[in-house]
Amino acid sequence: MASTARSEDKQQTATTALTQHGRTTKTMTNLEAAYQAEYGDRARYLAFADKADAEGYKQVASMFRAIARAEEVHAANYAALLKGMGGATTLEMVTPGVASTRENVQWAIDQETKEKDTMYPAFITQARKDKNEDAARCFHYAMSAESEHFAVYQQAAHNLDDYKGGASIPFMICPLCGKTVRSLGATVCPVCSTPKDKFVEVR
């Protein structure tokens, strides 16, 4: 059962002190939480991609791999910020619980919903209170991408049978903000202005 498998996720914890000029800020704690969330999402989506491949959902597999790459971009942004602020990163190594592809897509929908509607709006508000515009910008990048991920997963959930068989379809991922699209009409990323030719293709 999915819930049982996931409750058995194994985690190893490395603890770290986060300080900024000798103080711990809420935004630094939030950066740490976001880093962990994005890292965990990436690990799960890569495991979900393998499961989708095994079940014959080639297009769902490419979708999970592409979105995993976007979450990797977000995690890297947070790690760089934490290091730049003089703190070390905290990371729980996640061994993902994997269920059926249909259940995995639903897990992803629930996770993206939580992040775009609850976690990131709160983190952005706090970062502005802490006058940490770099963190606010990176949280905004992620919130924007998570909204795209939510839509992609929801569309797959509604038409899952149509995603079985056939060839994988590539996505384009922005290397700075994680924007996730099938194709980009503009010459630069509309979220972060990274040139289109820097986007990474994942399938």
Ligand SMILES: [Fe+2]
């Ligand atoms: Fe996402």
Ligand SMILES: [Fe+2]
């Ligand atoms: Fe971007």
